Amino acid sequence: MLFMASSKLIDSSCSIARSLGVLGERWTLLILREALTGATRFAEFRAALGIAPDVLADRLSTLVEYGVMTREPYQEPGARVREAYRLTEAGRELQLALWSLQQWGDKHLPWPDGPTMLRRRCTDGAAVHVGYIDEQGHEVRAGDTQAVRTAAYPSAD
Amino acid sequence: MLFMASSKLIDSSCSIARSLGVLGERWTLLILREALTGATRFAEFRAALGIAPDVLADRLSTLVEYGVMTREPYQEPGARVREAYRLTEAGRELQLALWSLQQWGDKHLPWPDGPTMLRRRCTDGAAVHVGYIDEQGHEVRAGDTQAVRTAAYPSAD
Numbered sequence: 001m002l003f004m005a006s007s008k009l010i011d012s013s014c015s016i017a018r019s020l021g022v023l024g025e026r027w028t029l030l031i032l033r034e035a036l037t038g039a040t041r042f043a044e045f046r047a048a049l050g051i052a053p054d055v056l057a058d059r060l061s062t063l064v065e066y067g068v069m070t071r072e073p074y075q076e077p078g079a080r081v082r083e084a085y086r087l088t089e090a091g092r093e094l095q096l097a098l099w100s101l102q103q104w105g106d107k108h109l110p111w112p113d114g115p116t117m118l119r120r121r122c123t124d125g126a127a128v129h130v131g132y133i134d135e136q137g138h139e140v141r142a143g144d145t146q147a148v149r150t151a152a153y154p155s156a157d
Numbered sequence: 158m159l160f161m162a163s164s165k166l167i168d169s170s171c172s173i174a175r176s177l178g179v180l181g182e183r184w185t186l187l188i189l190r191e192a193l194t195g196a197t198r199f200a201e202f203r204a205a206l207g208i209a210p211d212v213l214a215d216r217l218s219t220l221v222e223y224g225v226m227t228r229e230p231y232q233e234p235g236a237r238v239r240e241a242y243r244l245t246e247a248g249r250e251l252q253l254a255l256w257s258l259q260q261w262g263d264k265h266l267p268w269p270d271g272p273t274m275l276r277r278r279c280t281d282g283a284a285v286h287v288g289y290i291d292e293q294g295h296e297v298r299a300g301d302t303q304a305v306r307t308a309a310y311p312s313a314d
Contacts (some may be wrong), residue, residue, distance in 0.1 A: 013273050015262030016255055022266065023258070026185065033173050037304065067265065090265045095299065097257035097285060098173055100178070105172030106222065106256060108247045109179065113309035115171050121291060122301050131290045132255060132276075133197050134283050139294040142252065144279050147194065147259075152201075152270035 013154050022066045023094070027051050028059050028103070032087075032094050035069065040084040060085055068094070100130045170311050179223045180251070184208055185216050186258070189244075189251050193225065197241040212286055225251070257287045 007023030023029055027049065034048045046056055063069040066072045070090040074084045088096075099119055106115045132140040166178030180186055184206065191205045197303055203213055220226040225248040231241045246252075263272045276285045289297040 013268055013270070014187075014190070015259045015266065015268065015272060015274075017187060017262075017266070018211050018266040019258040019292050020186060024186070026181065029181070030171075030174060030175060033171070048237050053272075059257070090261075093261060093265070093299065095302070096289070097261060099289075099302075100254035100287070101176040102172045103241060104250060105174075105176035108250070109167070109172065109175040111170055111172065111175070111309065114307065115172060115302045116307055117172075117309040118307055119289075120303055120305050121297055122303050125305075126291050126295050128291055128302050130169050130257070130287060132253070132256075133288045133290060133296050134278060134285055139290050139296075140278050142250065145236045145252070146277055146279050147180075147256075147274045148277050148282075150273055150275055151272065152268065152291040153227070153273040154229075155167035 013152065016138060019097075022062060022068065023097075025062070027055060028063065029098060031056070031063070032068070032091065033060055033098055035085065035087050036095050037100065040086055041082065042085070045085075052157065063091070067091075096130060103130055170309065176254075179219060179225065180254075182216060182219070183205070184212060185220070186255060188213070188216055189225070189248065192242065192244050192248065192254055193252050193255065197243055199240065199242070202242075220248070224248075253287060260287055 009017045009024070012018055012021070023032070030044055030049055032092050034045050035093055037046050039048060042056065042060070045060070046053060049056070060071070062070065064071045064085070067088055071083050071085055073081050075081045090156045102117065103119070120126065121128050132142060134140050166174045169175055169178070181188070187206055187230055188202055191202050194201050196205060199213065199217070202217070203210060206213070209213070217226065217228070218222075221228045221242070224245055226242045226244055228240050230238050232238045259274065260276070277283065278285050289299060289302050291297050
């Protein structure tokens with residue numbers, strides 16, 4: 001039922017709806033949050049999120065199906081073969097959407113003790129935020145941005 | 158049941174989880190998409206999205222409750238009083254998260270006819286993208302960004 005709803009979104013001409021078709025199921029963005037901070041094993045995702053195994057397996061399968069993660073066998077000495085889930089380049093690019101939500105939550109749904117994570121540049125530790133950027137690499141104010149329809153936009157029925 | 162799950166997320170120390178507690182229900186981000194392109198009336202949201210009235214009413218109530226939208230009465234001549242839903246400043250700031258998803262979907266889940274919406278600067282129509290920015294307003298490469306835990310990060314049990 002949920003999967004049917006997702007399939008409907010995946011067939012949308014709207015790229016927000018298509019993204020949500022893959023990413024919008026409950027838990028999926030939190031699974032990606034764990035993957036971006038280094039989780040690769042089923043047991044790690046399960047321990048971090050406390051979700052039911054069948055739900056976790058379903059969400060990971062969807063992410064593999066749509067090229068957000070890869071599933072590869074790995075084996076530790078003396079243990080049986082297990083599977084490791086790793087982000088693809090497309091998956092790593094979702095950090096931007098997750099940081100957008102993190103930044104918004106830090107500002108508008110603040111935690112009493114302050115933010116638990118900060119966004120930084122690796123090279124010098126300087127603060128980094130998510131925002132709008134022009135083709136010259138300079139920030140654009142939010143109020144100076146607009147979405148414009150193209151010829152591919154579906155016409156009203 | 159769904160609302161209980163959301164409440165659980167809202168109490169998380171993770172600002173991504175808190176944001177999803179308000180925004181992560183099915184349809185909510187698409188309701189915000191419609192609001193960002195000018196929809197204000199219940200009937201407009203319903204016609205654009207084709208969702209059940211009780212689900213739409215529930216999602217709008219959550220958005221009002223958490224300060225993303227306001228609900229105000231309005232009356233057209235000869236008609237009964239209705240309610241208009243408008244984005245607050247916090248709600249307009251969600252354009253960033255929606256554009257992040259749009260940009261990702263355009264690249265990784267492309268539509269056969271090409272993107273239906275483009276992201277532009279109002280003043281000159283130049284292309285705008287969402288990305289990482291330092292304190293001097295210059296773009297930072299994705300590979301040069303990292304999330305760093307603060308003292309507020311919950312310790313492992």
